Amino acid sequence: MADATAQPSGPDGARWSGTPVRRVEDPRLLTGASRFVDDVAPAGLLHAAFARSPFASARIASVDADVARRAPGVVEVWDAADLELPGLRPILEREDFVVTEMPLLAREVVRFAGEPVAMVLAGSRYAAEDGAEAVEVEFVPGEGVSSIEEATADGAPLVHGSARGNLLLDAAMVDDAELDAHLDAAAVVVDATFSSGRLTAAPIETRACVAEWDARERRLIVHISHQIPHLVRTTIADLLGLPEHRVRVIAPDVGGGFGLKCVVGREEVLVAAAAARLQRPVKWIEDRLENLTASFHGHEQRHAVRVGFGADGTLLGLDADLACDVGAYSCYPFTCGVEPLMAATELPGPYRLTRYRARARAVATNKPPIAPYRGVSRPQITFVIERAMDIAARRLGLDSVELRMRNLIGPDEFPYRSASGLLYDEGSYRASLERCAAELDHATWSVRQAGARAEGRLIGQGFSCFSERTAYGTPAFASRKMAVTPGFESAHVRMDASGGVTVAVGTLSHGQGHETTFAQIAADELGLRPQDVRVVEGDTDVTPFGWGTFASRSIAIGGGAVKRAGELLAERLARIGAHLLEVAPHDVELADGSISVRGAPGRSVAIAEVARVAHHAAHRLPAGTEPGLEVRSTFDPPGTFSNATHGAEVEVDPATGAVAIRRYVVVEDCGFVINPMIVEGQVHGGVAQGIAAALYERLAYDEQAQPLSGTFADFLVPTAAEIPRIEIHHLETPSEHSATGAKGMGEGGMIGAPAAIANAVSDALAHLGVEIVEVPIAPERLLGAIREHPASVSVGGLP
Amino acid sequence: MTERHRVTLTVNGTEHVVQVEPRRTLVDVLRHDLGYTGTHVGCEQGVCGSCTVLLDGEPVRSCLLFGVQAEAADVRTVEGLGDQEHLSPLQEIFSSSHALQCGFCTPGFLMLATAFLRDHPSPSDDEIREAMSSNLCRCTGYQNILRAVRRAADAVADPSTEP
Numbered sequence: 001m002a003d004a005t006a007q008p009s010g011p012d013g014a015r016w017s018g019t020p021v022r023r024v025e026d027p028r029l030l031t032g033a034s035r036f037v038d039d040v041a042p043a044g045l046l047h048a049a050f051a052r053s054p055f056a057s058a059r060i061a062s063v064d065a066d067v068a069r070r071a072p073g074v075v076e077v078w079d080a081a082d083l084e085l086p087g088l089r090p091i092l093e094r095e096d097f098v099v100t101e102m103p104l105l106a107r108e109v110v111r112f113a114g115e116p117v118a119m120v121l122a123g124s125r126y127a128a129e130d131g132a133e134a135v136e137v138e139f140v141p142g143e144g145v146s147s148i149e150e151a152t153a154d155g156a157p158l159v160h161g162s163a164r165g166n167l168l169l170d171a172a173m174v175d176d177a178e179l180d181a182h183l184d185a186a187a188v189v190v191d192a193t194f195s196s197g198r199l200t201a202a203p204i205e206t207r208a209c210v211a212e213w214d215a216r217e218r219r220l221i222v223h224i225s226h227q228i229p230h231l232v233r234t235t236i237a238d239l240l241g242l243p244e245h246r247v248r249v250i251a252p253d254v255g256g257g258f259g260l261k262c263v264v265g266r267e268e269v270l271v272a273a274a275a276a277r278l279q280r281p282v283k284w285i286e287d288r289l290e291n292l293t294a295s296f297h298g299h300e301q302r303h304a305v306r307v308g309f310g311a312d313g314t315l316l317g318l319d320a321d322l323a324c325d326v327g328a329y330s331c332y333p334f335t336c337g338v339e340p341l342m343a344a345t346e347l348p349g350p351y352r353l354t355r356y357r358a359r360a361r362a363v364a365t366n367k368p369p370i371a372p373y374r375g376v377s378r379p380q381i382t383f384v385i386e387r388a389m390d391i392a393a394r395r396l397g398l399d400s401v402e403l404r405m406r407n408l409i410g411p412d413e414f415p416y417r418s419a420s421g422l423l424y425d426e427g428s429y430r431a432s433l434e435r436c437a438a439e440l441d442h443a444t445w446s447v448r449q450a451g452a453r454a455e456g457r458l459i460g461q462g463f464s465c466f467s468e469r470t471a472y473g474t475p476a477f478a479s480r481k482m483a484v485t486p487g488f489e490s491a492h493v494r495m496d497a498s499g500g501v502t503v504a505v506g507t508l509s510h511g512q513g514h515e516t517t518f519a520q521i522a523a524d525e526l527g528l529r530p531q532d533v534r535v536v537e538g539d540t541d542v543t544p545f546g547w548g549t550f551a552s553r554s555i556a557i558g559g560g561a562v563k564r565a566g567e568l569l570a571e572r573l574a575r576i577g578a579h580l581l582e583v584a585p586h587d588v589e590l591a592d593g594s595i596s597v598r599g600a601p602g603r604s605v606a607i608a609e610v611a612r613v614a615h616h617a618a619h620r621l622p623a624g625t626e627p628g629l630e631v632r633s634t635f636d637p638p639g640t641f642s643n644a645t646h647g648a649e650v651e652v653d654p655a656t657g658a659v660a661i662r663r664y665v666v667v668e669d670c671g672f673v674i675n676p677m678i679v680e681g682q683v684h685g686g687v688a689q690g691i692a693a694a695l696y697e698r699l700a701y702d703e704q705a706q707p708l709s710g711t712f713a714d715f716l717v718p719t720a721a722e723i724p725r726i727e728i729h730h731l732e733t734p735s736e737h738s739a740t741g742a743k744g745m746g747e748g749g750m751i752g753a754p755a756a757i758a759n760a761v762s763d764a765l766a767h768l769g770v771e772i773v774e775v776p777i778a779p780e781r782l783l784g785a786i787r788e789h790p791a792s793v794s795v796g797g798l799p
Numbered sequence: 800m801t802e803r804h805r806v807t808l809t810v811n812g813t814e815h816v817v818q819v820e821p822r823r824t825l826v827d828v829l830r831h832d833l834g835y836t837g838t839h840v841g842c843e844q845g846v847c848g849s850c851t852v853l854l855d856g857e858p859v860r861s862c863l864l865f866g867v868q869a870e871a872a873d874v875r876t877v878e879g880l881g882d883q884e885h886l887s888p889l890q891e892i893f894s895s896s897h898a899l900q901c902g903f904c905t906p907g908f909l910m911l912a913t914a915f916l917r918d919h920p921s922p923s924d925d926e927i928r929e930a931m932s933s934n935l936c937r938c939t940g941y942q943n944i945l946r947a948v949r950r951a952a953d954a955v956a957d958p959s960t961e962p
Contacts (some may be wrong), residue, residue: 511902717937
């Protein structure tokens with residue numbers, strides 16, 4: 001592993017980009033000098049708590065808040081009738097999409113347990129919770145649906161009357177009239193249904209928001225733990241009927257997001273509405289019960305597929321029926337289409353596939369809505385395809401790595417147009433698998449496994465290969481047809497009179513270290529050191545409009561905007577410096593804090609001196625040069641594909657069914673790496689979440705759609721005891737679509753892990769006929785398989 | 800529940816007197832009554848350990864204690880370890896090891912590791928892993944937290960090696 005303390009020589013020809021520069025964020029986070037939302041405490045603060053539905057599906061007969069209003073410390077209690085505010089209406093402009101509205105407080109009906117019915121404002125959180133308990137709501141419980149199977153059964157109760165069959169989206173994404181003939185002719189067809197359990201991002205800092213009314217400027221200031229401050233501003237302004245310049249949104253230090261905080265929640269809008277209405281500051285900090293049962297979930301999917309292979313292992317065709325349990329509403333602004341559309345578009349993955357059909361459904365249930373959560377469908381589709389590869393290899397008597405090599409898109413085939421219409425830029429699909437197989441000494445695996453089995457040990461090795469579209473620009477999102485179309489990013493770079501640089505970007509770091517990596521990029525363009533550059537994010541008053549941080553976009557898109565703005569400022573500096581040095585602009589270069597005449601080392605002017613002139617002696621600027629040193633740029637790439645292979649070795653305990661991971665290897669390619677220390681950290685965290693999805697985490701619901709996972713003792717976020725050492729190797733195929741050559745990489749760690757582990761566990765138990773078709777993998781099911789030795793079983797998760 | 804009790808406690812060497820409701824948690828007293836906002840709340844269920852502080856030297860979940868239980872106690876929080884210009888050796892190694900990403904759980908891990916390294920000056924890797932499994936981190940996969948604690952232990956054993 002790289003020594004994180006190493007500093008590049010920088011000025012001596014080396015670039016800061018590509019080196020493990022230590023993070024400038026760390027000192028404040030290590031000492032308690034950080035500022036998270038709950039640390040914001042304006043005078044006169046009110047605290048919000050919510051009375052929530054205990055039923056998954058019910059009619060609200062009455063809400064009586066009289067007792068609650070008289071509770072000590074309670075200032076206001078509002079239900080839906082008190083609000084007179086519209087709800088959140090996310091829209092996909094597709095005929096097969098059903099628009100639903102998520103009211104800020106439930107009106108007339110509740111559609112999941114935990115849905116807020118009344119908001120209580122009090123002088124302390126303790127008093128607010130007392131008040132929330134005192135709100136008397138009369139519910140008339142109805143029949144809820146708790147699963148894809150129930151929701152799509154004939155005669156199932158409807159979550160929304162407008163959504164027939166509980167389908168909020170039913171998209172025939174891709175079709176191929178020849179597909180069935182090809183599957184009929186296949187030597188092997190893997191015909192199976194794969195399921196993935198319901199998860200949630202569970203950042204350690206829950207959702208949080210403090211809104212205050214600025215009486216001096218008569219506008220609203222919202223501090224929020226969020227990934228997209230400008231989206232929050234638009235949403236609040238729209239719903240409250242304010243112009244956006246009357247709303248300032250500040251995201252200070254953000255304690256993790258993983259997608260949960262890239263959507264706008266009803267509670268956050270309500271806190272803003274309350275602050276505006278009462279002209280008092282209002283705080284709401286989500287508690288963990290709310291976070292697990294009433295925020296946003298994801299990844300609960302069921303895919304029925306038929307995957308055909310020729311006798312030589314050639315992938316012949318893929319027929320997929322993809323269903324996502326999207327809960328009771330659409331998330332704003334991405335909609336409940338976010339998972340099914342992603343799944344259908346990217347299911348073919350890194351393999352050469354010409355025959356493809358996909359139906360993708362968003363199925364409404366009486367559970368909390370989904371939001372993007374790290375990986376968005378890619379962990380599930382990778383699980384499907386990679387399991388199919390291993391099952392096919394076993395049935396064809398081929399080595400699973402060899403089967404993959406025969407089907408992976410080769411280096412001479414890029415750019416490659418996928419069966420779903422995506423254009424893959426160059427990647428290292430085969431090289432990453434070769435490297436991962438070598439690292440795990442795959443060539444000797446069958447011998448080692450046979451030896452272990454002879455000793456009664458159950459060991460398995462599994463791989464997963466994937467490609468992932470990252471850095472979605474506007475065109476990529478536009479094809480999804482969201483009414484709100486994200487994509488581009490903006491950077492504003494200015495140099496002050498002392499030569500200090502401030503870079504303001506619309507992205508929003510919540511652990512990714514942008515204050516460091518963007519400073520590296522800017523410093524390289526300007527011939528400065530990263531410490532000369534201050535990066536600012538997370539304040540709509542200070543940063544240019546931008547789309548925040550989600551979907552593995554920031555380093556590729558935001559970094560591209562920073563690089564372009566840096567180039568513009570460097571040109572301006574060179575022009576002024578050359579004028580002061582009395583040479584032509586193309587004869588100077590920026591390095592080591594100076595502007596020097598090429599080939600004449602003694603002739604130079606300090607960049608700080610140029611900065612002084614640009615501000616304080618504008619009469620010395622070359623004719624036609626604007627005073628000051630401020631530039632802006634935007635960047636909007638078409639998207640670029642990262643890729644990786646994950647490999648795992650596991651051992652299943654025959655006495656307990658528990659799975660221990662003996663080795664975990666990642667060979668990843670995210671193009672040019674700006675800061676390898678940070679990239680490895682992102683991979684580590686993603687793999688841990690992927691291992692969690694494979695073995696530990698699941699939000700359980702009973703048949704009445706009652707949540708059973710309300711604490712971290714039920715939703716098993718892994719600890720250091722469960723996560724093994726993760727070995728990472730890098731390949732670098734620079735992207736031609738990002739200004740820096742970087743590709744996105746925030747999600748990949750999570751994408752590969754469930755499949756690699758499921759393949760390894762299936763390999764360990766292959767001689768018992770076990771094929772894993774569901775994650776998380778439940779030890780008791782494995783134990784049953786081990787004890788029964790059935791000829792062939794499909795092992796699912798918890799019942 | 801509005802009856803209040805007078806509590807005297809010492810935080811990072813400074814004595815404080817507060818009037819608190821009996822049900823008010825220690826972490827709320829520290830954060831909201833006394834301004835030690837470096838200690839964070841992650842679950843209020845006693846699982847995640849983000850609120851870990853040292854109470855008379857021992858790591859505790861300050862969300863599971865009431866403020867009144869800290870009467871006459873000596874509390875140490877992350878603010879007592881070092882400041883931005885003078886990081887403690889453990890804080891320094893956390894940074895050089897990239898043992899933090901969003902940083903929200905970090906103060907809890909620092910307090911946990913501070914007490915652990917004091918009590919286990921030459922820990923094995925397994926002991927480090929077991930001790931650090933008390934707390935949850937959602938960003939790092941624990942890789943670099945374990946590495947940082949290993950390096951901090953090695954630095955105590957041989958000060959010439961670190962940081």
